[in-house]
Amino acid sequence: MKRIINLIVNNKAYEIAVLPNRTLTQVLREDLNLLGTKEGCGIGDCGACTVILNGRPVNSCLVLAVQANGCNIQTIEGVADGNNLHPIQEAFVEYGAIQCGFCTPGMVLSAKSLLEKNPKPTEMEIREAISGNLCRCTGYQKIVEAIQAASKKMKKR
Amino acid sequence: MLLLPRFDYEEPKDLSEACRILAGLKGNGKVIAGGTDLLVNMKKGLISPTCLVGISKIPGLSEIEPQNGSIFIGSNLIVAKLTEFEVIKKKYPMLYEAASVLGSPLIRNRATIGGNIVTARPAADLPPPLIAMGARVRLKNRRGEREVELDRFFKGPGETIIKKDEILTGIILDEPPIFSGGNYIKLGHRKALEIAIVAVASFIVLDKPDGIIMDAKVILSSVAPKAIHAVSAEKTLIGEKPTDKLIERAANLASQDCSPIDDIRGSAQYRCAMVEVLTKRTLTAALKQAKKSR
Ligand SMILES: Cc1cc2nc3c(=O)[nH]c(=O)nc-3n(C[C@H](O)[C@H](O)[C@H](O)COP(=O)(O)OP(=O)(O)OC[C@H]3O[C@@H](n4cnc5c(N)ncnc54)[C@H](O)[C@@H]3O)c2cc1C
Ligand code: FES
Ligand code: FES
Numbered sequence: 106m107k108r109i110i111n112l113i114v115n116n117k118a119y120e121i122a123v124l125p126n127r128t129l130t131q132v133l134r135e136d137l138n139l140l141g142t143k144e145g146c147g148i149g150d151c152g153a154c155t156v157i158l159n160g161r162p163v164n165s166c167l168v169l170a171v172q173a174n175g176c177n178i179q180t181i182e183g184v185a186d187g188n189n190l191h192p193i194q195e196a197f198v199e200y201g202a203i204q205c206g207f208c209t210p211g212m213v214l215s216a217k218s219l220l221e222k223n224p225k226p227t228e229m230e231i232r233e234a235i236s237g238n239l240c241r242c243t244g245y246q247k248i249v250e251a252i253q254a255a256s257k258k259m260k261k262r
Numbered sequence: 263m264l265l266l267p268r269f270d271y272e273e274p275k276d277l278s279e280a281c282r283i284l285a286g287l288k289g290n291g292k293v294i295a296g297g298t299d300l301l302v303n304m305k306k307g308l309i310s311p312t313c314l315v316g317i318s319k320i321p322g323l324s325e326i327e328p329q330n331g332s333i334f335i336g337s338n339l340i341v342a343k344l345t346e347f348e349v350i351k352k353k354y355p356m357l358y359e360a361a362s363v364l365g366s367p368l369i370r371n372r373a374t375i376g377g378n379i380v381t382a383r384p385a386a387d388l389p390p391p392l393i394a395m396g397a398r399v400r401l402k403n404r405r406g407e408r409e410v411e412l413d414r415f416f417k418g419p420g421e422t423i424i425k426k427d428e429i430l431t432g433i434i435l436d437e438p439p440i441f442s443g444g445n446y447i448k449l450g451h452r453k454a455l456e457i458a459i460v461a462v463a464s465f466i467v468l469d470k471p472d473g474i475i476m477d478a479k480v481i482l483s484s485v486a487p488k489a490i491h492a493v494s495a496e497k498t499l500i501g502e503k504p505t506d507k508l509i510e511r512a513a514n515l516a517s518q519d520c521s522p523i524d525d526i527r528g529s530a531q532y533r534c535a536m537v538e539v540l541t542k543r544t545l546t547a548a549l550k551q552a553k554k555s556r
Contacts, residue, residue, distance in 0.1 A: 108271065125271035125314065147264035148302045150455060152368055161342065161371040167301050168372065171271050172316055237366025237455060
């Protein structure tokens with residue numbers, strides 16, 4: 106049986122009827138048409154589906170939409186301020202931290218959660234924070250450099 | 263894309279409603295906490311319960327409460343919070359260490375302590391330190407509540423003594439004794455998203471800082487269907503004055519106390535050798551802590 110749930114996604118309120126077996130990834134992509142959130146493995150290994158749920162980054166492929174009822178969610182679509190990229194997104198572009206881009210939404214959201222808690226992370230802290238996000242293209246080095254650069258940029262603003 | 267089979271979903275507002283629902287489902291329902299084990303198993307088609315019972319709205323299940331000396335950890339507390347609360351880091355550092363190496367930051371933000379226990383994976387990270395520290399679990403169903411030593415909770419891979427209509431409400435840890443110390447080391451191929459090849463949790467209690475060992479627990483994980491005691495290592499330690507030689511003897515005995523299997527993560531021989539190394543390291547660290555603690 107479908108259930109009515111309320112979500113706040115990127116500061117916008119939604120009321121949706123969902124079947125209990127649909128994941129948050131599916132509802133974001135298929136019902137809300139927010140295609141920035143990717144589904145890679147579907148079982149918690151890759152982090153392509155990362156969203157920020159009530160302030161914490163999680164694997165949305167392992168969250169039932171009904172479990173997210175009443176929650177506040179941020180997806181990659183909610184990171185930029187209109188046409189102005191977030192400093193983390195800018196740094197990813199500048200440092201060549203994006204190749205195919207499939208891991209990028211998740212990487213950016215994990216990095217954002219890190220920098221909000223810890224504005225001046227060490228390299229190890231950065232690597233630890235993105236350890237649930239796999240990238241098959243960049244070899245991670247440029248992603249780490251981009252996050253270091255973003256940390257400096259954000260301090261200046 | 264991996265799809266979930268169909269099921270119903272219930273979200274009880276309190277424990278008695280949750281117990282009533284589970285009893286009514288007659289074994290066809292399952293509690294869902296963080297879902298990081300359950301949903302993976304359901305997506306892989308390994309299980310298909312007809313109803314999931316979400317426990318996140320039940321008050322009191324997601325908190326840590328001090329209770330004259332001991333603490334009660336609600337079963338629905340996420341693993342990330344075990345690494346954030348100062349009281350865990352200070353009083354139960356072993357639990358803090360195990361929580362910080364579980365899965366990835368993303369998994370730790372959903373995975374719960376209760377789920378990590380009930381799922382009963384042979385390589386689960388939280389049970390070894392909890393067993394070593396003498397944790398008890400509280401189980402509740404419609405007829406009542408019972409408290410069981412975690413050491414007696416596990417039967418084998420995925421199998422425990424919990425009944426189908428019971429909910430694990432929380433974990434109780436007593437105040438650590440004076441002059442005690444513990445340490446947990448997980449060995450994996452990489453640092454994140456890794457299932458242990460071998461893990462060891464050691465806990466020792468001294469009678470005074472330079473005194474004899476009053477109690478010792480050496481728990482070995484990933485070398486048997488469930489976490490086990492290194493029985494002869496523990497026996498050798500108790501009643502003795504700790505020396506490097508004693509620790510080496512205990513570590514050697516620990517490697518004979520287990521009979522692991524060969525699998526893709528490591529051979530039995532390698533695992534035994536690593537049990538010896540990790541037992542030595544965890545005992546040495548536990549001893550150092552015990553000498554300082556008061
Ligand atoms: C990518 C990935 C990496 C992982 N890495 C690790 C790791 O390094 N170490 C590790 O130990 N584990 C790991 N896990 C396994 C899993 O994340 C943990 O075991 C986690 O703690 C399970 O908790 P949960 O809340 O998600 O449980 P759920 O999936 O919600 O539940 C697991 C089982 O416990 C039952 N259950 C849960 N809570 C209760 C309760 N209160 N009362 C009664 N029954 C209950 C459920 O019915 C189900 O059978 C990993 C999983 C994934 C997907
Ligand atoms: S799709 Fe969710 S972790 Fe891979
Ligand atoms: S850029 Fe292709 S997976 Fe990371």
